Amino acid sequence: MIIKALATGVSNLLVSLTLLAGATSFVPSAIAQQTQQTRLYNPIPLPPSNQVSDTLSERDIPTGDGGFARDYLVRFNQGDNIAIDLTSDNFDTIVTLMSPEGATLAENDDGPDGTTNSLLFTRINQTGNYIIRVRSFGETGGGAFVLRVTRLRPI
Structure with a gap:
């Protein structure tokens, strides 16, 4: 037992x-x-101020060209006229606007001021969530940058 x-x-x-x-x-x-x-993939929501000071680093999205990219999510409305200004003292900037479907709508490498900063003007044709991609040109590295999005108003 x-x-x-x-x-x-x-x-x-x-x-x-x-x-x-x-x-x-x-x-x-x-x-x-x-x-x-x-x-x-989780793009960073752009703050309500429509401006961000951030840092591009090797922990961001590899571009395949030796550089890196960081994506920001922003909502635009049909008919918005926007200016996207990307500045950095540390790397040659490129700014890209991508549609809600992920297609490249517009891109700028060097702005009109003769520097390697980027300035992009465009009109939005469809309401939705867009991606603004901040990246470095080629293998120019990364560092601190400022991204500003301005909704332009007619005069």
Whole structure:
């Protein structure tokens, strides 16, 4: 009787340990899945001031040209006339405006002032969430930059 009770106890313990081992093997998988989800593409919402001082670094999106890009999400309305101004003392800037579908609508490398800063003017034809991509030209690196978006008003 004692041996039978002891055998039953050991059997229950083995079942519990097996279930526990199965549960712990699930935990790393769940953590890995959650880590992959946090690595998904998440553009940074442009603050209500429509201006941001930030830093482009090697932790941003690789462009394939040796440089990096950082994306900002902004909502525009049909008919908006906008100016996107990107300045940096650290790298040669390029600013790109992408449609809600991800197509490149407009891009500027060097602004009219003769510097390597970027200035882009465009009119919005469709209301939606747009991406403004800040990137460096080629392998010019990164560093601090200022991005300003201005909605122009007719006079």
